[in-house]
Amino acid sequence: MSDSSREFHKPVRRPAEVFDRAFAAEDPAEVSRVAHTTAHALLARVRADPDGGVVDRLVSFTDENGIDDLAELWSRSPAKTLPGALWRLYLVQLMIHDDPRTAALLYERGRAELASVDDVVAGAPSPAGPDELVALVDTILRGLFEGDFAVALDRAAAFCRVQASGATHLADDYETTEPERASAFTTRALRLSDYGADLSACAALWRRDALT
Numbered sequence: 001m002s003d004s005s006r007e008f009h010k011p012v013r014r015p016a017e018v019f020d021r022a023f024a025a026e027d028p029a030e031v032s033r034v035a036h037t038t039a040h041a042l043l044a045r046v047r048a049d050p051d052g053g054v055v056d057r058l059v060s061f062t063d064e065n066g067i068d069d070l071a072e073l074w075s076r077s078p079a080k081t082l083p084g085a086l087w088r089l090y091l092v093q094l095m096i097h098d099d100p101r102t103a104a105l106l107y108e109r110g111r112a113e114l115a116s117v118d119d120v121v122a123g124a125p126s127p128a129g130p131d132e133l134v135a136l137v138d139t140i141l142r143g144l145f146e147g148d149f150a151v152a153l154d155r156a157a158a159f160c161r162v163q164a165s166g167a168t169h170l171a172d173d174y175e176t177t178e179p180e181r182a183s184a185f186t187t188r189a190l191r192l193s194d195y196g197a198d199l200s201a202c203a204a205l206w207r208r209d210a211l212t
Contacts, residue, residue, distance in 0.1 A: 004138075018138075020032075027201030028076070031076055031140075032076075032077070032151055032188075034073065035074050035077045035081075035083040036077070036078070036081065036083055036212065037074055038073050038074075038083070039073075039077075039081075039082045039083035040082060041205075042058075043082065043144070043145070043149075046145045046146075047057065047145060047146070047149075047195075049089045049108070049146060050146035054140060054144045054154065055146055058141075058145055059138050059141050059145075061090070062090060062093065062094050063097065063208040064096070066092055067090070067091075068098075070086075070087065070088075070090055073074040074086055074087035075087055075095070077199075079194075079198040079202075080198060080201050080202055080205060080211075081202075081211065081212055082202075082211050082212065084198070084202070085153060085199060085202040085211070086144070088156075088198060088199060089140070089141055089144060089153075089156055089199070090141070090194050092137060092156060092159070092195065093137045093141050094132050094161060096134055096136075096137040097137075100131070100133050100134050101130050103130070103133045103163065104128055104129050104132070104133050105166070105170070106162075106163045106166030106167050106170065106188075107124060107128050107133060107159075107162055107163055107166055108127060108128060108166070109162070109165070109166035109169050109170060110127070110163055110165035110166030110167075110169070111162055112160075112166065113125075113165050113166070113169050114161065114162055114165040115163070116157075117160070118158035118159075118161045118162050119162055120156040121134070121154060121155055121158035122140075122155050122156075122159040122162055123140075123155060124134065124136050124159075124162075127133065131140070137159070140152055140155045140156050143145050143155065144166060149202075149206055150203040150204075150206045150207050153198065153199045153202050153203035153206065154199075154203045155193075155198070156199050157195075157196045157198075157199035157203065158196070159197065160192045160193070160195045160196035161192070161193065161196040162170065163188075163192045164188075164189045164191075164192035164193040164196060167185045167188045167189035167192060168185070168189040168200065170185045171183075171185035171186040171189060172181075
């Protein structure tokens with residue numbers, strides 16, 4: 001979802017193309033079993049004893065370790081499952097960390113254009129610059145481990161919808177002058193819109209104790 005690559009600590013964190021990467025598996029059933037087992041075990045352990053240092057490491061995991069390990073665990077999980085929700089949250093965080101300036105531009109444009117309470121639900125300050133967006137997405141992710149899980153998902157979903165609105169309107173701005181850039185923003189908007197819907201559905205499932 002970011003339009004440019006940046007260098008990070010080894011292993012290298014992947015740019016936007018990680019959203020479209022496919023990971024091979026010898027046995028899809030085993031991949032699914034491992035994905036669900038690791039997601040449920042991780043969440044249960046951390047939420048039962050939300051040690052601040054452990055939560056800090058989970059929030060900063062992709063900064064320190066890249067995205068590949070999480071991708072191998074969770075990237076092939078259905079959207080409306082616990083591993084699917086965790087994977088999407090980490091991808092949204094990656095998008096913001098990878099290019100916070102563009103994320104802030106999208107957020108402010110989406111905030112101005114979107115006639116809903118999503119901006120309030122997401123909880124960004126006004127105005128929300130790059131540093132504020134990074135802090136916000138980290139706070140939302142932290143809420144999965146030491147707060148109300150469904151609320152964290154709802155905040156993430158609202159965040160995605162604001163970003164999607166901003167990307168849609170920027171795509172419209174560039175349609176006649178920079179069609180390739182417009183297409184990239186349209187793709188981002190569609191993906192973020194899908195993530196928003198997925199995360200909202202996961203929040204509803206969690207409240208019914210049905211997020212598997």
